[in-house]
Amino acid sequence: MRYSIGVDVGGMSIKVGIVDENGVIIAQNRVKTAKTATQCINNLVDQINQLLDENNVSISEVNGIGIGCPGAVSPEIGLVNFLPNLGWENVELVKELKKYFNLEIKIANDASVAVLAEARYGVAREYNSCLMFTLGTGVGGGMVIDKKLYDGGYGRGGELGHITLDLNGEPCTCGRRGCVETYVSATALIKQTKNAMLLDKTTKMWDFVGGDIEKVDGRTAFECSKMGDKTATAVVDKYVYYLSESILSFLNVFRPDAFILGGGISLQGDYLTDKVTAYCEKSSYGYKDAPKTKIVTAKLGNDAGIIGAACLI
Amino acid sequence: MRYSIGVDVGGMSIKVGIVDENGVIIAQNRVKTAKTATQCINNLVDQINQLLDENNVSISEVNGIGIGCPGAVSPEIGLVNFLPNLGWENVELVKELKKYFNLEIKIANDASVAVLAEARYGVAREYNSCLMFTLGTGVGGGMVIDKKLYDGGYGRGGELGHITLDLNGEPCTCGRRGCVETYVSATALIKQTKNAMLLDKTTKMWDFVGGDIEKVDGRTAFECSKMGDKTATAVVDKYVYYLSESILSFLNVFRPDAFILGGGISLQGDYLTDKVTAYCEKSSYGYKDAPKTKIVTAKLGNDAGIIGAACLI
Helix, strand or coil: CCEEEEEEECCCEEEEEEEECCCCEEEEEEEECCCCHHHHHHHHHHHHHHHHHHCCCCHHHEEEEEEEECCEEEHHHCEEEEECCCCEEEECHHHHHHCCCCCEEEEEEHHHHHHHHHHHHCCCCCCCCEEEEEECCCEEEEEEECCEECCCHHHCCCCHHHCECECCCCECCCCCECECHHHHCHHHHHHHHHHHHHHCCCCCHHHHCCCCHHHCCCCHHHHHHHCCCHHHHHHHHHHHHHHHHHHHHHHHHHCCCEEEEECHHHHHCHHHHHHHHHHHHHHCCCCCCCCCCEEEECCCHHHHHHHHHHHCC | CCEEEEEEECCCEEEEEEEECCCCEEEEEEEECCCCHHHHHHHHHHHHHHHHHHCCCCHHHEEEEEEEECCEEEHHHCEEEEECCCCEEEECHHHHHHCCCCCEEEEEEHHHHHHHHHHHHCCCCCCCCEEEEEECCCEEEEEEECCEECCCHHHCCCCHHHCECECCCCECCCCCECECHHHHCHHHHHHHHHHHHHHCCCCCHHHHCCCCHHHCCCCHHHHHHHCCCHHHHHHHHHHHHHHHHHHHHHHHHHCCCEEEEECHHHHHCHHHHHHHHHHHHHHCCCCCCCCCCEEEECCCHHHHHHHHHHHCC
8 A cells, every 4th residue: 555645734733644545544643833834844844754653654655745735825836825824925845845755745725635635535526527615714715627636827726715796795805895705704604694693683593602792603593594593594595695606607617517515614514505506506507408516515524634635646 | 731620600600611730721611591400501511512622622631520609519419509599409410410521520619619719829829728708799708728628517618708796786698697798798888888878968979979879889988988088988997897807706716827808899909908907917816926817809800710610620
């Protein structure tokens, strides 16, 4: 058996896993994210060597190291352009690691890595092409076309959360207005939930959060809707509308076999995808016989970062 | 020298060309579009044979026949799903033509064919990847990635005119609201021009169309803006804003080397692309060092249909 190393770089911790040829993580460890890029890289070298030692895997059994990074990267030249949550800017990550490991080393954006994992070993493994939204603080985007990762020119595309949904909408972190991200991220859903609560003091959602609006999260509206609360249902319906319209734009361009929803909100599972599917099937462009896209939720959860990074090799 | 046959199917006429290995049309003819698919196919067979005869090209010198169709097609199975302007529905075009020609025969959507022509032999031939809007009655879309045509799953994607620009916008022909097409097609620009004229009886645009608002076309606002008319300039500025915002959504997903504008409005050339470029460079996502996309106008004009169809072979 041969192995690849998958590295999942996050703002809180950096996770390393040894992944076998079947996409199974045979061992992993985790280290708190250090303050500087140099410290992180030093830690990462130790972390990888330690994990190999502890599991009696020799470096000669390893095909390479893949790394998923939360931000803008230039895979072709191995450069990390900018990781907002870690403060990294223009870090030559591949070059630095090559000093320690005589292996193939590749980097990609973390949302690209996640869709690759789902396409190879997760919910979309039977499909030829799939797109993915990671519905979190922002909206990450990933694309797999003909079984291969597609991340746009120079690996700098794939920003699926930054197509317009409403030209006159609220300002987006990217500088434009009304991007998909401002409507369908967990952050947006929380805001939509809070706004609805402030307008309805009788909704069950107040009880659900113990009267503290700061306790609202991505589940609040969904769980209260399931209990029959009308205001919560209205929030969910509106969110499904935003999400479905966002997805439809991509279906018209890509007609993927599957559209994957990841991130915390995707834990709603069928409850969410049934609604989105119904909306999309009603509205999909391309005349009555347009190919159907399966709307599904991610399956690999937090492991997608390590598995997908290993898939880069 | 070997040749390919390129066929450009249109609502008014069907054009056939013999295209050499350098993308040059060495001869072409044109026949009025017949009323039924069967008549069109019979005409097309005669049209191809006649063109070959007249130019002393033997069928043995021909690699194949490529056909661009104005509507939904399924390239993998050679099926024309629906051509609204010709009334074709579920026509097995490739199978029918195979009865007459023992050659490779391929079909694609006409907007896909146009971008392929520009990528191989036109304005984008130096680029690796490009997207294209054909700004006409509607908005056609085409994508070339890594020098190859990409038209989405089952060849049924590529509807770049049908991503949302304003969720609350006007109804689109596709059944949704506020698609890019409802803002940046020639039809949309004409409507925007007329609306501005109705609100300003003193604009030069009235003189430009001889007082007859039905004479407004895609040039009216542009030409009067060049003459310094303020209302016309406001129409152009708004149109540039809509077009640029539409393009930006695609840049964030694809980061193509070039974005091509085709169709009548693209005849404005640099006057249009300079404005769109300035807007996009100001707003493009991806941090300060995002790769730049060149905004250009199509170069092959009406020949793109025949040349691009031949490129399918």
